[in-house]
Amino acid sequence: MRIALLTTRIRTEERLLLESFEARGVHPEVIDLRAQVFVPGSPGRWTGFDLAVDRSVSATAGQNAVRILDAFGVRCVNPSAAIDTCSDKLRTTLALELAGVPTPRVRVAFDQESALAAVEELGYPAVLKPTIGSWGRLLARVNDRDAAEAVIEHKLTLGSFPHHVLYVQEYVEKPMRDIRVFVVGGEPVAAITRESQHWVTNTARGGRASGLAIGPEMADLCRRAAASVGGDVVAIDLLECPRRGLLVNELNHSMEFRNSIETSGVDIPGLVADYCLRVVREGIPAGTPATSRAPAGAA
Amino acid sequence: MSSPAATAACPECDGAVVFGRSPMAGEVVRCTDCSAELEVISREPLTLELAPEVEEDWGE
Incomplete structure (x- = not known):
């Protein structure tokens, strides 16, 4: 069995994954994406791999390498469509909404006045997020109209074009924690809570982690969320809304798990x-995000 | 105590960076003396450089 582990750097996560494969008698080929040149239309040696596992620290390199390998017919974990969906908050929202998975209310606008109207409709506080980005960067909670005007103007004036997609999310009055659930092969396998006095609770931003048992409601929600993006291995961030219960905030396709x-x-x-070994041995196909499925009743 | 798999000098503080396991190219480690984040540039000879600053698209 030939497995490619796509990397840009080797962190603890990649070390642990390699050791896990090796303990199962499989020795993945570690491929540093920084050293590769891909030739679209010429798969060459890549078709010799039974599976490619994306573990690139650089989201951009991983996403584009998997796009190419997918086109070469190499089964990837995660598949390209899942990565495209998870790495874009708008696509994630669309997939969750189409699949009927509860998620915070979102409005999207492209103009200062429209975005301000969207914020006012959702009410204060509201959260402005870049649709692309990681580790909780550039999230802005706006508590009043002055702050909303300033953040929107800054995004439109100083931000690059991707920041001109004005993605506004309702602020969920959660306890000072969120929940992360690790899903492997569609099944939730582990959960932690991340607590912080700051409203952004990512452990990358200093949130403290504790273990959490996965109840049936949470398990069902996470199965449906992972299926909605077509992901094999994802980490799902849940918010506990006092009114609506558990909401899926986002899904991460290249999960960090060392802590x-x-x-x-x-x-x-x-x-x-x-x-991953089951994917190869049993020929488990790549999932399809809800946004790529034919709508009900379509010919 | 088991002997280290490899040792190299930290390019920042010249302290000894000890590897419990065989180092891998591209591996990111931290110097226990000065806390600098380092990257393994080559295995033979074992060469470390300061790891790059976190870039905008890094992480989940």
Whole structure:
């Protein structure tokens, strides 16, 4: 069995994954994407791989390499369509809404006045997010009209074009924590909570993690959320809304888990390796995001 | 105590960076003396450089 591990740098996560594969008698080829030149239309040696596992630290390099490998017919974890969906908050929102998965209310606008109207309709506080981005960067909670005007103007004036998509999300009055659920092969396998005095609770931003048992409602929600983006291995961020219950905030396609293994007591890299081997041995096909499926009743 | 798999000098503080396992090209490690984040540039000879600053598209 030939597995490619796509990387740009080797972090603890990649080390643990490699060790998990090796413990199962499989030795992935570690491929540094920085050293590759791809020739579209000429798959060459790439078709010799049974599976490519994207573990690139650079989201851009990983996303585009998987696009190419997908086009070459190489099964990738995660598949290109899932990465495209998860790496764009608007696409994620569309997939969740189409699949009927509860998620915070969102408005999208492209103009200062329209965006301001969207914020006012959702009410204060509201959250302005870039549709692309990671580790909770450039999230802005706006508490009043003055702040909303300033942030929107800054995005339109100083931001590059991707920041001109004005994505406004309702602020969920959650407890000072959020929930992260790790999903492998469609099944939730581990969960942690991340607590912070700051409203952004990412562990990358200093949130403290604790283990959490996965109840049936949470498990069902996470199965549906992962299926809605067509993801094999995803980390799902949930918010606890006092009115609507659990809401899916976002899905991460290149999950970081080093600090969650001990916290959750679950061998996450071992389960990922097991699933990857099943994908090859059982020929598990790539999922399809809800946004790419034919609408009900379509010919 | 088991012997280290490899040792190299930190390019920032010249302290000893000890690898418990065989280093991998592209591996990111932290110097225990000065806390600098370092990247393995080559394995033979074992060469470390300061890891690049976090870039905008890094991470989940």
